[in-house]
Amino acid sequence: MSDVIFEIRDLVKRYPALTAIDHVDCDIRKGEVVFIVGPSGSGKSTFLRCLNLLEKPTSGKIFFKGKYVTSGEMRLNALRRQVGMVFQHFNLFPHLTIHKNITLAPVRTGRASASEASLRADALLERIGLLDKRDVYPNQLSGGQKQRIAIIRALAMEPDVLLFDEPTSALDPEMVGEVLSLMKDLAKEGMTMVVVTHEIGFAAEVADRVIFMDQGKILLSGTPDEVIHAPENPRVKEFFSKVL
Amino acid sequence: MMKRFFFLLLFAAALCIAGCGKQEKPKLVMVTNATFPPYEYVANQRIEGIDPHIVREIASRLGYELVIQDMSFDAVIAAVQSGKADIAASGLTVTDERKKQINFTIPYVVAEQVVIVKKSSPVRTLKDLKGKRIGVQHGTTGDTFVAKNICEPERFSTGPVAVAALLKDKVDVVVIDNEPAQVFLKQRRELRLLKEPLTAEEYAFAIGKHNKELLGRFNKELEKMRNSGELAGIIKHYKDLNSQSSPVAADNGYWGGIKESFKLNFVKDKRYLYLLNGFWVTVKVSFFAVLLGIVIGFGTAIIRSAADQTGKFKLADFFCRLYLTVIRGTPVVVQLLIIYFVIFGAVDVDKVIVAIIAFGINSGAYVAEIIRGGIMSIDKGQMEAARSLGLSYWQSMREIILPQAFKTALPSLGNEFIVLLKETSVSGYIALQDLTKGGDIIRSQTYDAFLPLLAVAAIYLAVVVLLGKLLECLEKRLKRNE
Numbered sequence: 175m176s177d178v179i180f181e182i183r184d185l186v187k188r189y190p191a192l193t194a195i196d197h198v199d200c201d202i203r204k205g206e207v208v209f210i211v212g213p214s215g216s217g218k219s220t221f222l223r224c225l226n227l228l229e230k231p232t233s234g235k236i237f238f239k240g241k242y243v244t245s246g247e248m249r250l251n252a253l254r255r256q257v258g259m260v261f262q263h264f265n266l267f268p269h270l271t272i273h274k275n276i277t278l279a280p281v282r283t284g285r286a287s288a289s290e291a292s293l294r295a296d297a298l299l300e301r302i303g304l305l306d307k308r309d310v311y312p313n314q315l316s317g318g319q320k321q322r323i324a325i326i327r328a329l330a331m332e333p334d335v336l337l338f339d340e341p342t343s344a345l346d347p348e349m350v351g352e353v354l355s356l357m358k359d360l361a362k363e364g365m366t367m368v369v370v371t372h373e374i375g376f377a378a379e380v381a382d383r384v385i386f387m388d389q390g391k392i393l394l395s396g397t398p399d400e401v402i403h404a405p406e407n408p409r410v411k412e413f414f415s416k417v418l
Numbered sequence: 419m420m421k422r423f424f425f426l427l428l429f430a431a432a433l434c435i436a437g438c439g440k441q442e443k444p445k446l447v448m449v450t451n452a453t454f455p456p457y458e459y460v461a462n463q464r465i466e467g468i469d470p471h472i473v474r475e476i477a478s479r480l481g482y483e484l485v486i487q488d489m490s491f492d493a494v495i496a497a498v499q500s501g502k503a504d505i506a507a508s509g510l511t512v513t514d515e516r517k518k519q520i521n522f523t524i525p526y527v528v529a530e531q532v533v534i535v536k537k538s539s540p541v542r543t544l545k546d547l548k549g550k551r552i553g554v555q556h557g558t559t560g561d562t563f564v565a566k567n568i569c570e571p572e573r574f575s576t577g578p579v580a581v582a583a584l585l586k587d588k589v590d591v592v593v594i595d596n597e598p599a600q601v602f603l604k605q606r607r608e609l610r611l612l613k614e615p616l617t618a619e620e621y622a623f624a625i626g627k628h629n630k631e632l633l634g635r636f637n638k639e640l641e642k643m644r645n646s647g648e649l650a651g652i653i654k655h656y657k658d659l660n661s662q663s664s665p666v667a668a669d670n671g672y673w674g675g676i677k678e679s680f681k682l683n684f685v686k687d688k689r690y691l692y693l694l695n696g697f698w699v700t701v702k703v704s705f706f707a708v709l710l711g712i713v714i715g716f717g718t719a720i721i722r723s724a725a726d727q728t729g730k731f732k733l734a735d736f737f738c739r740l741y742l743t744v745i746r747g748t749p750v751v752v753q754l755l756i757i758y759f760v761i762f763g764a765v766d767v768d769k770v771i772v773a774i775i776a777f778g779i780n781s782g783a784y785v786a787e788i789i790r791g792g793i794m795s796i797d798k799g800q801m802e803a804a805r806s807l808g809l810s811y812w813q814s815m816r817e818i819i820l821p822q823a824f825k826t827a828l829p830s831l832g833n834e835f836i837v838l839l840k841e842t843s844v845s846g847y848i849a850l851q852d853l854t855k856g857g858d859i860i861r862s863q864t865y866d867a868f869l870p871l872l873a874v875a876a877i878y879l880a881v882v883v884l885l886g887k888l889l890e891c892l893e894k895r896l897k898r899n900e
Contacts, residue, residue: 226806228802228805228806251808251809251810252808254805254806254807254808255807255808256808257806258806258807259802259803259806261799261802261803261806263797263799265797265799265800265802265803266803267800267803267804267817267818267822268822269821269822269825278807278809278817279804279807279808279809282809282813282817283807283808283809285808324803327807328806328807331807331808
């Protein structure tokens, strides 16, 4: 059990007009790279956002490393410190320098001292080749640079798992590569990742497991081969015939 | 001579309650409206005249130290009634309406309401008044008499303003008490008086109904002064003093006139001091009111936003909404008067502090909505990103949302500060001598509207322009970060 990061049991998220997540069960194991794919409006992003409780589930249970988080057994902020998230629109803080963007949360949450956080931020910036940007403001960066900064901002909290919510959807095509390559490196290093994406080719290359969601339900879950290349479910087959 | 119904009705109930807390001190607080020569007027930065002289004399005989407060005329009776002051001495005419609110001392003078016109006017007798535009000082018995018996008068805040309006042909005649009328006639040669007085009446001092003991002792001394002839001496002294005042600006051509007028309005008797001191009061009140407004405004905006976003703080949110509704739904003058007469009705607080509190509370409501608008304009991804990093709601608010909201809101905030600065010009309602009131005092002494008003306007303008520049610099500095 100790290698299970997330246990999701009978999760439901209902809005007044629709049911976004319809009784979903799922486990995410340590070191696993899970891609969630499916048509738009299928509930992928909502599912991801439920994992760090940016959306409050209507019913069902979520356990994080064995702790029952939806019951309040674990404090919300404590959960989020261990679950990093990368957004479609980066959401860097425009009024803070890149360096401050990265160090703010570790310092304010007591995760690291100011000097530790600073050193770690510089090391992360150096790793992605953007150390020269440490003192500029986000608006002076390209989309690809912003998203890579957003990823290392999440990494600076040393999370147990990283959630990616369509990380390349808002990028110009020539910038997608640099972001995917960073994600691939992280996957190789054994980072636990849950990725919602439309980049099916990338999913096929990097994923340990692919989950196909439709209308709030998990239709199929398995290796990339099982889900993407030879799906038996006709709905899934139809989807991939359109996007591949 | 005077009455002022509406404010009295407005405050009557509250004042009755507020009036119970007066402390026993060897101080006697007298209130007046010092724009009524020779009864009371400001000269050499002091309040002088018949009324202050008599009351000071009697106070000292009774063993009190006299404290004189200048306020708007419509407030003097309320002040006595509420116990904020012990005695009102403001050329008050004895009327039945007023007797319901306060007790009058024995009368110390019999006065007439007379009619002033320009020499060139066709008005010769009281019969000619029909259909004419009649100017009065708001709340005076002249006001009441004209409204009841002739027509709706045009009401001015002070006698000198009414006379200035007459000189500019804004009204055809001015109805005013005989004594000040004599002073005006001496000073402006182009004026004359109708022979017949409009009405005659008695002046007395007003003392609160709760204060029968003071009334008795005061009447006794007043009686003594009347019998000894002292009273008549004092009255004659001030009448003579005021009729010696030099007439305004002889006609020496336009520029010569301006030069004369400048000397008269600003240089003579160091009158520029009214503007200078008023300016400092305005700056002080505005500055601290802005600070208070920012504190209240940010607090309110944060509570309201937090209630919207988290669904908590329902009760606090309710009070914030109530605050916003009441403050934005009522005029700032009324708020100022309520805070002065009702909230601080029974306590002696510096008027500058009263004004700071009133304008700060008022401004806070507008600042709150400006900041809330700023908070709402920030992309919700910012809050989500901050929360996803494990920052608490309040940390996210402080570190991420508010700095950005402040930057977005800065132009509107700057505008609010400019509005606030100018709104403090109603401070005169509680007799705080701010810049506008300083100009008013000069006008009441020189009967010249042009230069004092222009000077006051120019000073406000200069401060606003300077403030605008400072805000521009701040905006630029914040923009550099992008």
